[in-house]
Amino acid sequence: MADPMKIRATLKGDSADVRILMRHPMETGTRKTASGVVPLHFIQSVSVQHNGKNVLDAQWSQAVSRDPFLGLRVKGAKAGDKISVTWTDNKGDKRTDQVAVAAKN
Amino acid sequence: MNTNYIKWIIFVISSAFLVAGCASFPDHATTQQLSEKMVYDAFSYAPAHKKRLDQDRSQKICSKIGGPANLSQLEAAEVVKLARASIKYPTSGKLYGNWKTGAKLAYSGRGDRIRNGKVEKAKGGNGALCQNCHALEPGQINVGNMGPALTGYGKQRGNSAAIVKYTYDKIYNSWAILPCSNMPRLGANSHLTPEQITHMVAYLLDPKSPINK
Amino acid sequence: MRQLRRQFLKLTGSAGVMTAAVTVGLLKSATAFAATWNKTGFESKAVADVQKSLGATSMTESADIAITAPDIAENGAIVPVAVTSKIPNTESISIIAEKNPFPLAASFNISGGGEGYVSTRIKMGTTSNVHAIVKAGGKFYTAVKEVKVTVGGCG
Amino acid sequence: MELKRGLSLTAGAMLLLTMSLSAAAQNDLSVGRKMLVEDNPGELWIDQGKDLFYKKRGPKNVSLEKCDFGMGPGKLEGAAASLPRYFDDTDRVEDLESRLITCMTNLQGMDRAKIIKSAISRPRSKGSEIEALALFVTSKSNGMKVNVTLSHQKEYDAYKAGEYLFYRRSGQTDFGCVQCHGEDKKRVRLQDLINMTSTPGAQEVASTWPAYRGAHYVVRTMQWRLNDCVWQMRLPDLKYGTDYAIALTTFLNHRGNDAVMQVPGFKR
Numbered sequence: 001m002a003d004p005m006k007i008r009a010t011l012k013g014d015s016a017d018v019r020i021l022m023r024h025p026m027e028t029g030t031r032k033t034a035s036g037v038v039p040l041h042f043i044q045s046v047s048v049q050h051n052g053k054n055v056l057d058a059q060w061s062q063a064v065s066r067d068p069f070l071g072l073r074v075k076g077a078k079a080g081d082k083i084s085v086t087w088t089d090n091k092g093d094k095r096t097d098q099v100a101v102a103a104k105n
Numbered sequence: 106m107n108t109n110y111i112k113w114i115i116f117v118i119s120s121a122f123l124v125a126g127c128a129s130f131p132d133h134a135t136t137q138q139l140s141e142k143m144v145y146d147a148f149s150y151a152p153a154h155k156k157r158l159d160q161d162r163s164q165k166i167c168s169k170i171g172g173p174a175n176l177s178q179l180e181a182a183e184v185v186k187l188a189r190a191s192i193k194y195p196t197s198g199k200l201y202g203n204w205k206t207g208a209k210l211a212y213s214g215r216g217d218r219i220r221n222g223k224v225e226k227a228k229g230g231n232g233a234l235c236q237n238c239h240a241l242e243p244g245q246i247n248v249g250n251m252g253p254a255l256t257g258y259g260k261q262r263g264n265s266a267a268i269v270k271y272t273y274d275k276i277y278n279s280w281a282i283l284p285c286s287n288m289p290r291l292g293a294n295s296h297l298t299p300e301q302i303t304h305m306v307a308y309l310l311d312p313k314s315p316i317n318k
Numbered sequence: 319m320r321q322l323r324r325q326f327l328k329l330t331g332s333a334g335v336m337t338a339a340v341t342v343g344l345l346k347s348a349t350a351f352a353a354t355w356n357k358t359g360f361e362s363k364a365v366a367d368v369q370k371s372l373g374a375t376s377m378t379e380s381a382d383i384a385i386t387a388p389d390i391a392e393n394g395a396i397v398p399v400a401v402t403s404k405i406p407n408t409e410s411i412s413i414i415a416e417k418n419p420f421p422l423a424a425s426f427n428i429s430g431g432g433e434g435y436v437s438t439r440i441k442m443g444t445t446s447n448v449h450a451i452v453k454a455g456g457k458f459y460t461a462v463k464e465v466k467v468t469v470g471g472c473g
Numbered sequence: 474m475e476l477k478r479g480l481s482l483t484a485g486a487m488l489l490l491t492m493s494l495s496a497a498a499q500n501d502l503s504v505g506r507k508m509l510v511e512d513n514p515g516e517l518w519i520d521q522g523k524d525l526f527y528k529k530r531g532p533k534n535v536s537l538e539k540c541d542f543g544m545g546p547g548k549l550e551g552a553a554a555s556l557p558r559y560f561d562d563t564d565r566v567e568d569l570e571s572r573l574i575t576c577m578t579n580l581q582g583m584d585r586a587k588i589i590k591s592a593i594s595r596p597r598s599k600g601s602e603i604e605a606l607a608l609f610v611t612s613k614s615n616g617m618k619v620n621v622t623l624s625h626q627k628e629y630d631a632y633k634a635g636e637y638l639f640y641r642r643s644g645q646t647d648f649g650c651v652q653c654h655g656e657d658k659k660r661v662r663l664q665d666l667i668n669m670t671s672t673p674g675a676q677e678v679a680s681t682w683p684a685y686r687g688a689h690y691v692v693r694t695m696q697w698r699l700n701d702c703v704w705q706m707r708l709p710d711l712k713y714g715t716d717y718a719i720a721l722t723t724f725l726n727h728r729g730n731d732a733v734m735q736v737p738g739f740k741r
Contacts, residue, residue: 059360059425063418069514072433139634144638218705388504389504391505
């Protein structure tokens with residue numbers, strides 16, 4: 001099963017600053033090890049929702065780094081709003097995590 | 106008075122004394138004895154590799170706490186004398202090798218590292234480690250700055266016999282020129298062979314070498 | 319889910335019914351609106367082909383796009399790249415590493431309250447130009463920045 | 474004499490060149506470093522360590538909640554920031570990693586040799602138990618000041634031994650620690666070297682480990698850092714949790730006092 005993401009969503013002015021760390025090998029399909037080439041395995045899409053509404057849909061290639069990071073900003077967010085993130089990889093694995101926007105600290 | 110109470114007071118006072126009064130920095134001899142034991146306990150090594158932990162006379166002198174600034178004149182002179190005596194020249198007598206071979210070695214940091222008891226073998230022998238610490242050819246950014254930049258080394262000095270010998274000696278045993286310098290004694294410690302050092306000399310001095318472009 | 323949606327579309331074949339389905343919660347909006355993965359673009363080896371796949375055949379260089387990335391990356395496997403677009407109505411941002419075997423690294427479609435800003439990390443095999451392509455108001459804009467990559471070496 | 478003057482002149486010219494080069498490199502690199510530290514994949518290891526810490530494990534089927542890191546059993550806040558320190562039960566100065574192993578063997582009944590064998594994980598792996606646990610325990614000191622005190626005689630001994638070992642040169646590179654870590658603004662190739670003889674340098678060491686190592690994609694501990702150093706120095710294999718490593722860590726961390734803990738660090 002996929003590991004949980006680490007999502008931070010903090011209010012900066014009238015926007016939420018959203019920072020997402022995911023755990024994924026992001027294999028390029030060309031890396032060789034003693035036991036042969038490691039098959040292509042990468043996150044293809046990430047979607048971010050603000051209170052259930054899409055704000056960002058990312059399409060990725062295998063060129064995104066291992067243990068990927070995604071940062072974005074959402075206008076008009078308020079403390080307590082829900083930010084939900086879903087990724088899907090090329091093998092069909094999926095993971096969804098959700099946080100509430102925190103007030104500026 | 107209750108004797109238990111008195112005993113307790115004595116205990117408190119004495120233990121406080123033990124902590125606050127007695128504990129202190131050990132003297133150098135004690136530290137040295139403790140630390141040397143720590144070294145040999147800390148590593149797992151084949152008998153042939155014990156020499157990597159042992160210190161020779163010069164290494165002992167050059168391990169002054171606080172660094173070489175604390176060297177006495179006598180100690181510095183001894184290190185230089187030992188270093189001069191260590192320098193061996195190739196049997197051919199030729200100190201100027203092939204700059205192209207040297208150019209490859211300059212960028213290699215490989216060879217003779219130990220992991221899980223296995224000694225790393227590098228193609229073409231141990232690397233000369235130069236890139237780790239010195240700027241080399243112009244425009245190369247992936248270089249260290251522990252030692253002075255060597256860019257244009259030969260251009261500034263020419264390649265007279267005196268410069269060739271000076272350069273060979275410096276690489277073979279840098280402590281012959283600057284006692285306790287940070288630069289490894291590459292020849293004296295058998296990290297590089299005399300022949301490899303002649304290639305490094307050519308790399309540094311040859312007008313065709315990229316370092317002098 | 320994607321499979322399901324395709325079947326669903328085939329069955330209904332009407333956008334009107336689709337909207338109704340979303341409102342009654344038959345489909346999650348995330349799936350319904352997710353863009354399909356740009357296979358042509360991600361498998362293109364030439365930057366021109368990537369641009370074509372994005373629909374960006376003509377572009378304007380724009381000072382309103384800022385690429386934040388190191389001039390020199392210590393580790394080509396983790397090169398941080400952020401793109402900020404101040405162009406109004408920014409709809410999408412794509413990141414292209416020119417000299418990668420497959421130059422298109424990532425595309426981001428922005429909707430709702432999403433701002434014209436994305437930050438991520440990409441792999442770069444060698445020193446290369448990094449391009450950002452921004453779509454805004456149906457037009458394409460671009461900016462470029464060079465990132466020097468030095469391989470970490472003996473560590 | 475003639476030669477010497479010539480050399481010092483060129484050395485001056487070289488110095489200028491080196492300075493401008495390194496100044497440029499510093500600015501060019503800093504942007505990337507800042508971006509990587511701010512959002513550190515190492516954070517993904519913290520929860521992994523937390524799970525391992527509270528899970529009942531080992532032959533004795535207990536968690537590590539009773540483990541005493543020096544502030545009392547189970548008290549983690551600020552504990553890592555005060556290590557290494559002397560422990561009565563083992564009559565030894567221990568750092569975080571050796572203390573974790575003490576608890577895993579004594580409380581949970583695990584096999585010491587087995588823990589050590591897998592303590593340093595392979596690159597691109599999920600990481601080792603020790604790596605995740607060390608990060609979780611240290612993260613409980615985040616925002617607090619490093620406070621390694623010397624009071625027991627063995628703590629004084631360890632500090633002085635660490636200092637001695639920092640300067641001790643041996644092997645075919647003639648390296649001690651100070652050869653690479655004795656001056657400001659030095660680099661090996663493009664990698665910055667911390668000047669550990671300075672207070673800010675020692676503070677950086679004391680407050681940023683364990684760290685995410687970008688080139689390995691795993692969280693690394695101080696013990697790994699030392700292992701990699703002695704490997705480059707061409708010394709033999711350093712065993713895990715030795716008094717040598719603990720002495721060096723005591724020397725560095727005590728001098729790093731008052732730094733604010735912030736882990737995981739990010740190393741290229």
